[in-house]
Amino acid sequence: MEIIGPVLVSGITTGALYALATLGLSLVWGSLGMLNMAHGTLLTLGGYAAFTAASQLGLPVPLAVLAAAAVGGVIGALIFVLVAYPLSRRSPETFETTIMIATFGVALTLENAVLRLYGGQPLGQPLSVGGAINLGGFALPWQNLIIIVSAIALMGATALFLTRTKTGRAIRATAQNPDAAKLMGVPVARVYLQVLILSGMLAGVCGVLVSSITQLSPSLGADPMLKAFIMCVVAGLGNLPGAIITSFGLAIVEALVQFLAGARWGFPALLAIVILVLIRRPGGLFGRVEVRRL
Amino acid sequence: MVEPSNSPCLVVNGLVTGYDGRNVLTGVSLSLDPGELVTVVGPNGHGKSTLLRAISGLLPVRKGSISLNGRVISGQPAHRVASSGVIHVPQGDLLFAGMSVIENLLMGAYLDSDQAAVARRLDEVFTLLPKLAERQTQIAASLSGGERRMVGIGRGLMMNGSVMLIDEPSLGLAPIIIEQIYEVIARLKASGRTILLVEENPARVADIADRIHLLDNGAFVWSGEPAVLLQRDELLATYLGG
Numbered sequence: 001m002e003i004i005g006p007v008l009v010s011g012i013t014t015g016a017l018y019a020l021a022t023l024g025l026s027l028v029w030g031s032l033g034m035l036n037m038a039h040g041t042l043l044t045l046g047g048y049a050a051f052t053a054a055s056q057l058g059l060p061v062p063l064a065v066l067a068a069a070a071v072g073g074v075i076g077a078l079i080f081v082l083v084a085y086p087l088s089r090r091s092p093e094t095f096e097t098t099i100m101i102a103t104f105g106v107a108l109t110l111e112n113a114v115l116r117l118y119g120g121q122p123l124g125q126p127l128s129v130g131g132a133i134n135l136g137g138f139a140l141p142w143q144n145l146i147i148i149v150s151a152i153a154l155m156g157a158t159a160l161f162l163t164r165t166k167t168g169r170a171i172r173a174t175a176q177n178p179d180a181a182k183l184m185g186v187p188v189a190r191v192y193l194q195v196l197i198l199s200g201m202l203a204g205v206c207g208v209l210v211s212s213i214t215q216l217s218p219s220l221g222a223d224p225m226l227k228a229f230i231m232c233v234v235a236g237l238g239n240l241p242g243a244i245i246t247s248f249g250l251a252i253v254e255a256l257v258q259f260l261a262g263a264r265w266g267f268p269a270l271l272a273i274v275i276l277v278l279i280r281r282p283g284g285l286f287g288r289v290e291v292r293r294l
Numbered sequence: 295m296v297e298p299s300n301s302p303c304l305v306v307n308g309l310v311t312g313y314d315g316r317n318v319l320t321g322v323s324l325s326l327d328p329g330e331l332v333t334v335v336g337p338n339g340h341g342k343s344t345l346l347r348a349i350s351g352l353l354p355v356r357k358g359s360i361s362l363n364g365r366v367i368s369g370q371p372a373h374r375v376a377s378s379g380v381i382h383v384p385q386g387d388l389l390f391a392g393m394s395v396i397e398n399l400l401m402g403a404y405l406d407s408d409q410a411a412v413a414r415r416l417d418e419v420f421t422l423l424p425k426l427a428e429r430q431t432q433i434a435a436s437l438s439g440g441e442r443r444m445v446g447i448g449r450g451l452m453m454n455g456s457v458m459l460i461d462e463p464s465l466g467l468a469p470i471i472i473e474q475i476y477e478v479i480a481r482l483k484a485s486g487r488t489i490l491l492v493e494e495n496p497a498r499v500a501d502i503a504d505r506i507h508l509l510d511n512g513a514f515v516w517s518g519e520p521a522v523l524l525q526r527d528e529l530l531a532t533y534l535g536g
Contacts, residue, residue: 166404173390173401180388182372183350184453185405238392 003259005138011255012248013144013213016151019247020206021221021228023155023240024199030238031175031195033096034084037104038075039203040225041111046072046204047125047211047220048114055126064127068204076200079106080193114218122215127208147209154202155244161198162240171195175238227251230270234277236287246285301364303328303488304349304380304457308358309368311348317356318344320512324490326457331479331489333499333520336509337533342492343385345509346459349490350382351375363456377405381455385462385492387446391435395426398434398445402452411454419448422478440471447478458482460491464498476502496523496534508533 025039046068053064083102088095129146132139162168174181174191182188203221211220227247235246250270258266277285302325312318318341326332334342347353349360351372360368367375376382390398399419403412420427423444429437434445443463450458463479464472480502483489493499496506500520508516508523510533516523523529 169393169397169401170404172393173397173404176390176392177388179352179372180384180390181401182352183376183382183384183388184401184449185373185376186401187371187373 005135007255007259008252009138009140009144011252013147014255015248015251016148017206017210017224018227018231018251019244020151020154020202020209021224022231022235022243022247023158024202024206025225025228026232026235026237026240026243027195027202028199029232030240031171032084032088032192034099035096035103035229036079036196036199037100037225038079038107038110039199039228040221040223041107042072042075042200042203043207043210043221043224044114044218045075045110046207047216048118048207049204050127050208051123051125051211051216061127065205065208068208069201070204072200072202072204072207073197074200075110076196076198076203077193079103079200080196084192084196085189111218118216118218120218122217125208125211125216128212143213147213150205150209154205158198158202159240167194227270230274234274234284236281236284239284239286242284242286302326303363304490305361306345306349306358307360309345309348309355309360310357311344311353311355313344313353318512319348321358322509322512322514323358324507324514326488326490328456328488329483329486330504331483331491331502332505332507333491333493333496333503334507334509335493335496335499335534338494340510341512342494342509343461346382346384346461346490346492349375349459350380352382376453376455379454379456381450381453381458383446383450383458383460383463385465387442389434389442389445389449392433394431394433395437395445396430398449399426399452402449403454406454412452415452415454419451422451422481423448439467440474443467443471443475444478447475451482456488458487458489460489462492462494464493464495472498494534496520496530500524 021043025036028034028036049071050064050068053059053067054061059067083106084099087098087102091098129142132141133145162172170181170186170191171194174186174188178188206224207221210224231243231247231250234250235243250273253273254266254270257269304326306322306324309319309322310317322345324332334345336342344353348355351370351374355368359366362378362380365378367378367380390401399416403415406412425441426444426448429441434442437445460479463475467475476498479491483502491499491503499506503520506518506520506523507514508529515533516529
């Protein structure tokens with residue numbers, strides 16, 4: 001227990017962060033068919049927004065977190081209005097490819113803007129809590145507990161929003177069948193905008209949580225983005241609960257491998273699992289296999 | 295001036311539309327009076343679904359116009375057309391496959407914020423299609439073909455519209471289920487609904503249709519009463535394979 005406890009805590013903490021990053025990425029990918037390459041950058045912007053609000057403007061913690069969500073939501077909205085919507089109108093056939101390249105450009109631009117504004121040196125996120133709870137055999141750091149609880153609360157709130165509200169139902173309906181949603185009177189473009197705002201807000205808060213156990217740097221969101229992409233592929237697109245379960249599962253495996261075989265084996269082990277899963281189940285663990293005609 | 299109540303509610307005038315560079319409909323005109331059931335029959339691939347998709351705004355209108363209750367609806371996006379009162383029950387149902395039956399039905403009432411009216415219409419749908427009441431919590435993807443068709447029709451009935459477009463309700467169903475579906479459509483007509491129905495086989499709609507248009511190669515080649523069409527063997531043989 002003394003050894004396995006901290007490993008599990010670390011695995012569950014990264015799992016919670018991966019899951020939150022994955023949720024935002026998967027929402028947009030699953031409903032718009034848009035792999036938002038700037039999703040990681042939204043995490044970064046959220047982290048820096050909270051930093052600015054808390055340490056430079058001296059705002060209290062809840063407001064700093066709200067600022068992160070607001071910045072994420074606004075940038076998400078702008079990505080839809082200025083990039084995704086015009087691209088999808090002009091050439092819907094090539095949208096899946098062009099939007100990847102376009103959002104990659106957005107990511108580079110925003111990351112360089114952060115670099116210009118804040119510099120490249122890592123900054124400490126002021127919103128972190130020291131200390132730990134002693135749980136018999138091992139210590140559970142407060143910061144990890146806060147991350148796990150906040151991530152789960154945000155995922156729960158998102159799930160309630162998607163299943164219990166009319167707007168949430170329209171988002172799911174549009175993701176499942178956009179033509180049918182239009183026939184029901186759903187303004188599909190507005191739903192897509194809402195999805196990007198929601199995804200951006202989740203990313204912003206996720207960035208605050210990630211930076212609270214690491215440090216702020218312009219490439220803060222790159223690793224969570226890569227992991228979120230892997231989770232989406234392994235879980236199969238369009239299955240949010242599946243993506244969350246996969247995130248926790250793989251993060252725990254990664255932490256165990258890192259502990260047993262050394263830190264550098266964690267990511268290769270993750271990729272090996274991805275390859276094995278995709279060989280056995282090309283549609284992902286929870287996804288339906290899509291037959292693509294070439 | 296108040297319009298007389300029997301003025302047509304849906305008017306399609308010289309409609310030209312299609313996909314990519316090709317025109318599928320080359321000038322189609324029709325009108326529906328309130329309470330009428332008009333059917334478009336014809337072989338597959340000659341533009342029946344295209345006609346309905348153009349009316350509901352899923353396909354852009356290239357020439358001609360479409361109006362509903364005196365207001366032009368052509369050129370508007372599909373969600374606006376839906377809110378002005380066109381109900382489209384599409385071919386192949388296009389259900390929200392991962393959602394339950396009740397959620398699919400409630401999506402039909404998306405535009406309606408009057409909870410009491412929504413509850414009343416849900417009751418009516420369950421009375422007309424009692425099977426759906428039993429299956430409320432079942433996921434749409436797990437339903438049988440006939441049940442899916444009923445959800446498609448029920449979802450349309452949850453909308454507060456003035457014209458209902460129904461696209462090949464018999465498609466892919468067993469004969470006994472087709473009979474049940476047509477009983478439902480007959481009851482909808484009896485309740486006074488205005489319906490534009492697309493079907494491949496004119497015999498199926500002969501009893502309930504007020505008028506039939508025969509669509510071939512993008513244009514109407516014959517229009518009239520169903521009883522007359524069924525006696526015109528040469529038309530049936532030429533356009534519908536006997």
